[in-house]
């Protein structure tokens with residue numbers, strides 16, 4: 001009779017489960033970089049809108065191929081950052097907490113997204129506080145991790161907790177390159193079973209956070225993947241996961257290997273053109289939770 005090899009058992013990765021997702025995206029038909037509101041944006045550098053659209057299409061088609069539903073909001077001329085739909089709100093249980101953008105250039109996007117939510121059957125909550133939606137708020141299991149320091153305010157975290165009645169954990173970002181939470185932290189698998197959350201894990205870039213936040217993350221997520229500064233610097237964490245398939249930048253080589261070791265299936269999609277605006281895969285993807 002053969003007995004299991006304890007070393008092999010210990011090394012075998014946890015089985016991962018792909019969950020169906022519904023996303024909101026915006027085709028970057030008007031994409032360009034005409035102003036600077038983050039360190040990645042340099043209006044003097046030329047942008048190629050056709051290339052941005054083609055790269056975005058690859059991301060869109062990847063989601064569709066994986067069986068996810070993708071809804072589209074019409075792009076508006078003069079709002080080149082609308083492609084980053086993650087910033088347009090935060091949606092749980094059919095309720096959409098609207099965004100209130102920090103910079104004047106993006107302020108008109110807030111009402112545009114709220115109109116879309118209302119027209120598509122969501123209950124819309126008009127925000128009183130400055131917040132940039134799922135760029136700074138990430139649902140992990142039953143808690144919400146909330147970023148501050150550059151865009152969303154502490155007051156928006158309190159508002160978020162009131163709106164959704166969930167635990168909100170504030171995390172302070174300290175490096176201006178990582179100005180939204182989803183540039184420095186990725187949710188890998190908020191798996192919910194019939195008895196609630198069974199497993200929820202994250203990946204993050206420790207140096208993007210202040211010391212208190214690093215301590216909170218280490219305590220709450222001892223099994224988290226900590227990515228290298230090199231992978232963080234190419235927006236490796238700006239990725240989207242369905243619990244098994246993780247769409248990441250092809251430049252995040254170390255993160256790709258870490259994901260494979262843990263039993264995830266990294267899928268590489270290059271959004272280099274959209275990186276010129278300071279956004280990547282996750283920024284172009286807003287999850288719609290009905």
Ligand SMILES: CN(C)C(=N)NCCC[C@H](N)C(=O)O
Pocket residue numbers: 037038041081084086087106134135180182183238277278279280282283
């Ligand atoms: C992960 N990130 C950064 C996002 N969720 N959104 C990208 C926003 C880019 C836009 N130019 C800005 O600076 O607001």
